[in-house]
Amino acid sequence: MEHDRGYRLCDAGFSYGRAHAGLQALSLHLAPGCFYGLLGPNGSGKTTLLDLLAGHLTPSCGSVLLNGRQIDHYPPADRARLLTSVPQSFSLNFDYRVFDVVLMGRHPHIPRFARPSRDDHTAVEQALDAMEIGRFRDRSVRQLSGGEKQRVMIARALAQDTDYLLLDEVTANLDINHALAIMKLLARLVRQGRTVIAAMHDLNIALAFCDQVVVLKDGDLRCYGPTEDIVTPALVADLYEIEAESYRTATRTNQISFIYR
Numbered sequence: 001m002e003h004d005r006g007y008r009l010c011d012a013g014f015s016y017g018r019a020h021a022g023l024q025a026l027s028l029h030l031a032p033g034c035f036y037g038l039l040g041p042n043g044s045g046k047t048t049l050l051d052l053l054a055g056h057l058t059p060s061c062g063s064v065l066l067n068g069r070q071i072d073h074y075p076p077a078d079r080a081r082l083l084t085s086v087p088q089s090f091s092l093n094f095d096y097r098v099f100d101v102v103l104m105g106r107h108p109h110i111p112r113f114a115r116p117s118r119d120d121h122t123a124v125e126q127a128l129d130a131m132e133i134g135r136f137r138d139r140s141v142r143q144l145s146g147g148e149k150q151r152v153m154i155a156r157a158l159a160q161d162t163d164y165l166l167l168d169e170v171t172a173n174l175d176i177n178h179a180l181a182i183m184k185l186l187a188r189l190v191r192q193g194r195t196v197i198a199a200m201h202d203l204n205i206a207l208a209f210c211d212q213v214v215v216l217k218d219g220d221l222r223c224y225g226p227t228e229d230i231v232t233p234a235l236v237a238d239l240y241e242i243e244a245e246s247y248r249t250a251t252r253t254n255q256i257s258f259i260y261r
């Protein structure tokens with residue numbers, strides 16, 4: 001049913017053990033076709049929430065539904081055709097070629113025992129182009145810089161061609177040019193109907209690109225809503241105990257600047 005599309009968390013929470021609360025039970029609807037920023041200080045639960053949304057973690061309480069179906073009830077291949085996730089940290093310690101790592105994103109689309117099709121190769125080429133890593137295609141991923149490896153992982157996710165993209169601080173290792181290029185690309189995918197849910201620390205990037213934000217603090221849902229309503233100096237004071245002011249740029253985007261005393 002149409003109203004079931006997107007994510008629905010119903011009192012969903014996760015605990016890493018008695019001494020380590022990950023995320024308190026929360027209820028939330030994340031609508032399809034929207035760019036969500038996941039904000040909050042270190043340790044506030046962003047990665048835990050992304051792992052619940054990806055089905056990497058099973059909620060300790062409540063449920064996480066995607067398009068009306070509990071996320072852990074999807075067969076893995078179906079889930080991999082529906083959502084992709086790029087983790088905050090990863091190790092690429094094998095001598096795989098960049099091309100082959102990006103091609104791994106196509107595996108959910110390649111029938112068992114079949115070879116990659118022309119469409120698979122086209123998707124890989126497009127993802128390499130989008131991340132400007134075509135010139136590294138034959139290099140081992142082990143020989144790349146941190147930011148270049150990050151772009152390979154994003155390219156792999158793009159090649160997977162899913163409706164939902166879950167990203168954990170994917171621009172953290174990137175220079176501002178590549179960071180903005182990726183955010184613009186994600187915004188374009190959202191305009192085409194995809195859903196992006198991206199954890200990030202940069203409030204100004206959130207203000208420039210995210211339609212909505214979900215804010216966590218101490219493993220709890222603090223607030224959520226349209227980015228410009230939520231990301232204000234009052235939020236900065238609440239989350240980080242830092243003074244800030246907001247201003248409007250020539251391109252009519254609200255931005256935050258921090259006051260250093």
Ligand SMILES: Nc1ncnc2c1ncn2[C@@H]1O[C@H](COP(=O)(O)OP(=O)(O)OP(=O)(O)O)[C@@H](O)[C@H]1O
Pocket residue numbers: 016020021022023040041042043044045046047048049088219
């Ligand atoms: N594997 C784990 N075992 C025990 N506790 C964990 C584990 N992973 C995370 N936690 C705890 O769960 C809480 C939420 O962590 P999480 O990684 O979700 O935060 P985050 O908002 O993504 O942080 P950051 O911005 O630093 O990446 C933290 O208190 C953290 O210490």
